[in-house]
Amino acid sequence: MTFDLDMIKKVYSDFETRVNDARAFMGRPLTYSEKILCAHLDPKQVKEAFKRGESYVDFAPDRVAMQDATAQMALLQFMQAGKKQVAVPSTVHADHLIQARVGAEKDLIEAENKNNEVYQFLQSVSNKYGIGFWKAGAGIIHQVVLENYAFPGGLMIGTDSHTVNAGGLGMVAIGVGGADAVDVMAGMAWELKFPKMIGVKLTGKLNGWAAAKDVILKVAGILTVKGGTGAIVEYFGDGAESLSCTGKGTICNMGAEVGATTSIFAYDNNMSKYLRSTDREDLADAADAVAHVLKADPEVLAEPQKYFDEVIEINLDTLEPYLNGPFTPDLATPISQMKEIAEKNGWPTKIEVGLIGSCTNSSYEDIARAASVAKQAKEKNLEVKAEYTITPGSEQVRFTVERDGFLKTFDEIGGKVFANACGPCIGQWAREGAEKQEKNTIVHSFNRNFSKRADGNPNTYAFVGSPELVTALAIAGDLTFNPLTDKLKNKDGEMVLLDEPNGDELPRLGFDVDDPGYIAPAEDGSKVEVVVSPTSDRLQLLEPFTPWDGKNITGAKLLIKAYGKCTTDHISMAGPWLKYRGHLDNISNNMLIGAVNAFNMETNNVKNEEDGQYKPVPDSARQYKADGVPTIVVGDENYGEGSSREHAAMEPRHLGVRAVLVKSFARIHETNLKKQGMLALTFDNKEDYEKIQEDDTINFLDLDQFAPGKQLSLEFVHADGTKDVIVTNHTYNAGQIGWFKAGSALNLIKLMEKQ
Numbered sequence: 037m038t039f040d041l042d043m044i045k046k047v048y049s050d051f052e053t054r055v056n057d058a059r060a061f062m063g064r065p066l067t068y069s070e071k072i073l074c075a076h077l078d079p080k081q082v083k084e085a086f087k088r089g090e091s092y093v094d095f096a097p098d099r100v101a102m103q104d105a106t107a108q109m110a111l112l113q114f115m116q117a118g119k120k121q122v123a124v125p126s127t128v129h130a131d132h133l134i135q136a137r138v139g140a141e142k143d144l145i146e147a148e149n150k151n152n153e154v155y156q157f158l159q160s161v162s163n164k165y166g167i168g169f170w171k172a173g174a175g176i177i178h179q180v181v182l183e184n185y186a187f188p189g190g191l192m193i194g195t196d197s198h199t200v201n202a203g204g205l206g207m208v209a210i211g212v213g214g215a216d217a218v219d220v221m222a223g224m225a226w227e228l229k230f231p232k233m234i235g236v237k238l239t240g241k242l243n244g245w246a247a248a249k250d251v252i253l254k255v256a257g258i259l260t261v262k263g264g265t266g267a268i269v270e271y272f273g274d275g276a277e278s279l280s281c282t283g284k285g286t287i288c289n290m291g292a293e294v295g296a297t298t299s300i301f302a303y304d305n306n307m308s309k310y311l312r313s314t315d316r317e318d319l320a321d322a323a324d325a326v327a328h329v330l331k332a333d334p335e336v337l338a339e340p341q342k343y344f345d346e347v348i349e350i351n352l353d354t355l356e357p358y359l360n361g362p363f364t365p366d367l368a369t370p371i372s373q374m375k376e377i378a379e380k381n382g383w384p385t386k387i388e389v390g391l392i393g394s395c396t397n398s399s400y401e402d403i404a405r406a407a408s409v410a411k412q413a414k415e416k417n418l419e420v421k422a423e424y425t426i427t428p429g430s431e432q433v434r435f436t437v438e439r440d441g442f443l444k445t446f447d448e449i450g451g452k453v454f455a456n457a458c459g460p461c462i463g464q465w466a467r468e469g470a471e472k473q474e475k476n477t478i479v480h481s482f483n484r485n486f487s488k489r490a491d492g493n494p495n496t497y498a499f500v501g502s503p504e505l506v507t508a509l510a511i512a513g514d515l516t517f518n519p520l521t522d523k524l525k526n527k528d529g530e531m532v533l534l535d536e537p538n539g540d541e542l543p544r545l546g547f548d549v550d551d552p553g554y555i556a557p558a559e560d561g562s563k564v565e566v567v568v569s570p571t572s573d574r575l576q577l578l579e580p581f582t583p584w585d586g587k588n589i590t591g592a593k594l595l596i597k598a599y600g601k602c603t604t605d606h607i608s609m610a611g612p613w614l615k616y617r618g619h620l621d622n623i624s625n626n627m628l629i630g631a632v633n634a635f636n637m638e639t640n641n642v643k644n645e646e647d648g649q650y651k652p653v654p655d656s657a658r659q660y661k662a663d664g665v666p667t668i669v670v671g672d673e674n675y676g677e678g679s680s681r682e683h684a685a686m687e688p689r690h691l692g693v694r695a696v697l698v699k700s701f702a703r704i705h706e707t708n709l710k711k712q713g714m715l716a717l718t719f720d721n722k723e724d725y726e727k728i729q730e731d732d733t734i735n736f737l738d739l740d741q742f743a744p745g746k747q748l749s750l751e752f753v754h755a756d757g758t759k760d761v762i763v764t765n766h767t768y769n770a771g772q773i774g775w776f777k778a779g780s781a782l783n784l785i786k787l788m789e790k791q
């Protein structure tokens with residue numbers, strides 16, 4: 037069911053040799069993350085002194101994890117690659133589509149009914165291609181990965197931003213878009229800009245109410261939501277070693293909230309203990325044997341300022357509990373200052389609901405410590421003022437904490453246990469009354485607290501804290517309550533102080549579970565049929581995109597000339613459209629509807645040259661496509677910035693757009709366009725953007741000579757018969773031109789597979 041020990045042993049067998057080699061070609065001592073990255077170079081990657089923040093490097097990750105929302109399009113695409121099996125161990129986790137409403141059991145049944153076709157598809161496609169499937173209710177991707185797959189020294193990618201959670205087990209784990217996952221599963225290299233390195237030195241030891249969560253809440257306050265962009269945050273120091281493995285996971289998980297590429301801790305005894313406790317003794321032994329390399333070089337630790345781009349120091353001895361929020365995870369307030377700051381800002385201080393759990397904070401230790409606070413409500417005869425919910429991260433944790441009596445404790449304070457799934461963390465919380473949009477406050481131990489994130493209500497003030505602090509605040513029902521100093525009045529009128537939380541890091545009786553919810557793939561999947569109903573509006577099998585016919589594209593029309601910012605959200609909006617992530621034709625109805633038309637400064641209203649009518653962008657595109665008229669999209673600077681969402685490249689391709697010509701591209705989107713067989717071009721002279729008119733007809737003049745480094749010329753014939761020839765640049769290498777010729781990168785892989 038679980039990890040691939042042979043694969044991991046292979047990684048360890050020459051890890052030290054690779055690190056020694058890397059130290060030589062990098063010409064300096066290495067951080068722990070650099071060791072892992074350099075030990076996972078793609079075989080074809082040229083070894084040289086990579087420059088942080090500059091060099092684009094090809095890597096060979098050890099594994100891939102996908103959650104159910106992003107896995108749909110990734111796997112539909114993977115099916116196009118013509119492979120029999122995935123090239124690296126991969127898993128799918130059904131966790132994002134489960135709504136939290138009345139409680140685990142009923143909510144799960146409802147989710148299974150509602151998402152049945154998506155689950156059937158994911159299960160059958162996983163079964164066919166050798167992918168492990170974790171069914172609905174098995175747990176949240178990152179908790180399940182930590183319990184089963186993460187390993188020190190490994191490199192993994194996952195189609196979810198909090199994949200970084202696995203850094204708690206000493207792994208470089210990075211969140212990516214579906215297209216990257218497809219590449220790796222199809223056996224291609226995975227490209228990443230070599231990250232910068234931020235070092236966080238932890239000294240001392242947590243005590244009292246302070247928890248691992250408070251480390252990252254403080255770091256978020258220092259770095260802010262953008263401070264980690266393009267960097268790996270690497271923790272070290274005696275304080276780092278004192279933290280539990282799952283506590284490290286929490287810290288790494290929320291590294292996503294500072295924009296970090298990932299976060300990581302070096303291998304240590306607490307990781308070894310966690311591996312043993314989660315039934316991976318062999319792996320722990322194998323990691324112990326190479327422990328001396330699974331950390332930064334001694335020179336780096338001795339002089340961190342010299343080897344990291346930035347160093348932060350935090351003393352755990354004096355760390356206070358924090359509450360971060362509202363509306364942003366980097367607004368960090370120590371609990372002792374909350375009263376004053378909340379009053380100053382006019383934040384509503386009555387707490388309506390306290391929510392613990394999620395992929396960020398649902399370890400055994402988290403639940404045990406929260407329960408130690410919850411049980412004091414009964415012992416000290418306190419009324420629990422707020423509602424309280426628990427979202428376990430996995431069935432293994434849920435089963436174990438139930439066995440050990442913690443769920444009973446929560447039940448006694450009126451706690452409601454939701455399914456082992458994302459639920460309230462991703463807006464899948466059918467919170468009663470949320471539609472009234474009343475101003476209110478909630479506290480939770482999740483990671484994100486943007487407006488509307490939990491319950492869809494823009495007036496919900498969400499604050500993020502440790503599970504133990506959230507529990508204390510739920511009892512008090514008051515945001516300004518500081519459990520370190522403040523007393524609560526109990527039902528007898530006595531003033532009582534809550535004792536400090538306590539709880540075991542790992543279960544004394546070991547973890548236990550009845551049905552972990554894992555479905556292993558077939559040994560030979562060749563006979564397995566992938567289940568997709570042709571009438572489904574959520575799923576659609578992909579048709580391969582048409583290969584290039586070798587001729588110049590002529591008679592093309594301008595679909596839209598986008599003005600100003602055009603992010604992947606403008607190109608393929610999220611929100612209600614997420615439902616159609618697995619259905620390319622349906623989701624294409626959101627194509628470019630957020631882009632501003634440069635000719636009328638309106639969104640989703642463009643002129644169609646065939647009938648002269650103004651209409652929504654997708655409608656115009658469909659009309660051209662039906663009539664066999666190719667189209668091009670023109671854009672401004674940094675076109676396609678934002679996310680790595682592959683839909684933003686697939687939709688135009690699907691609706692007949694042949695080229696995207698812009699002043700500049702966001703690099704990931706440019707690559708995604710190339711992968712889908714489109715032409716991604718930039719103006720040689722940016723001022724030529726102004727020459728393009730609404731009624732233009734566009735002819736490529738030399739596409740038949742498409743070659744690396746060679747400019748392409750496009751003729752724009754204006755309505756009055758005048759012409760402008762516009763010279764464009766591109767960054768296609770020979771291999772990428774092969775993608776264009778074949779119709780897409782996946783078409784090319786398929787062709788090569790057949791040869």
Ligand code: F3S
Binds near residue numbers: 131395458
């Ligand atoms: Fe799910 Fe929230 Fe984690 S959406 S994966 S529980 S960040």
